[in-house]
Amino acid sequence: MDTRDIIDIYQLLNMYGHAVDSPDQSLFPLVFTEDAVFDGRPCGAEIYEGRAAIAAWFALGKPPHPPAHHVTNPVVREEGGEVRVRSKYLFIDPRNGTGATGDYNDVVVRTPDGWRIKHRIVTPRYPTWFPKAGVAEVGNPTDAAAQ
Secondary structure, eight states, X not given: OOHHHHHHHHHHHHHHHXXXXXXXXXXXXXXXXXXXXXXXXXXXXXXXXXXXHHHHHHTTOTTTSXXXXXXXXXXXXXXXXXXXXXXXXXXXXXTTSOEEEEEXXXXXXXXXXXXXXXXXXXXXXXXXXXXXXXXXXXXXXXXXXXO
């Protein structure tokens, strides 16, 4: 990877918030591979397999999703033949106006159309915010050393 790749991956992460917060689904192909996996189990959601399933889940609107997703502090690295990105998220709880935060652990791939998210695990820092989650043991197993 070179500096251009890292900038493009940062742009990808920033596009994610715009894609999932937009009422139309036109930006999802700019963010996820066709066969992407979105693992929301640590937040009490499900595993969504395929870009269409991920888009359909976000199409449920607000609620159940927060009004805006913000991605911060991305770190890009090559590990085991994959490009991994660890970043943080922040959003406002629409029920009471408090903040919620956690981690995104991604595998990104270079496609003919640019970098895309192939696999994402969402892990809350304060799992009690997510009523179904209870605990946040599920995470990126390859990221254990980084925590």
